[in-house]
Amino acid sequence: MALNFDDSSHENGFWINALIGAIAAFVLGFIPFSTVLGGVVAAYLQKGETQMENVKVGAAAGGILFLPSLLALFAFGFLGLLSGSAEGFIFIMFIGVIGLILAGLYTIGACALGGLIAHAVWEDDFRKARTTATTGSSTETYEEAQY
Template sequence: MVPDDTSSTDGTVSADDTVRTDNTVSTGDTASTGETASTGDTAAPDASPDARVDPSNGFLAPGDDTAADLGDVLVYGLVGGIAGSVLSFVPFATVLGGGIAGYLCGGRSSDALKTGTVAGVVMTLPFAAVVFFLLFVLGFAGAPAEFGVIALFVVGLAAAYTLGSGIVGGILGHYLRGQL
């Protein structure tokens, strides 16, 4: 279809406008050199990741695939770890803490993995400190060495659970950020 001079000039599409395959619309207005002006709503496919627009709402897509700064990973991991520690009475609070960290951080999925790891480490620290303090106190009370070995195994298992569920929560939080 060939555009004519009756098409609109305000950027809206009418029946006489030509629609190109790159999602831009030619308005049919000709310049003095005979070129047509085009008004596009989407960025070119080779544009930077910052220029990607979510077609459903016109805003930047959540978790816009730009790498998060290390400071952001640490801060949001700390926030998620503190939230998970405070909510420790809630079932799966470690996943919730990692989810909060992954949701807040955004960025790439690798950043969510790092943020969830930081949140898991932060959530592990209070538990490990209390257990090691009790082992230290019980060690002077004459407890057998086998008790200490079993207690260290239990602490290691609990730390692996907390760290792993913080990572899973970080990935789930990143996924939810992309969906909401």
């Protein structure tokens, strides 16, 4: 399977574009709010027909990026078992679950926000790309689309 990064990159598939967005967010992790950038990348590659489609692919990128965080819950559980008491285990798991929920809200929410931003910024370009991909060519230029 060859990956497309041209005007018809939505043909890569929803999950491939979401994975690429998650990888972009991970690689750009040193930048504040890199998760938003990951959502932007995923939505830009998806070039969805509707705003909701771009938000969904952004949220999926956040979900993929969030999956390794689930390992932290197991680490908290292991630390709780080392405490030797049931109360310690329950308390540490409670703190771990609360932290995991907050991290999930940030990660998935920020990536979904990136999908929303991408749709708002490139809506005309997405429409043009879909027109070009379905007809094979477009008689309308970018300047004509603005008027």
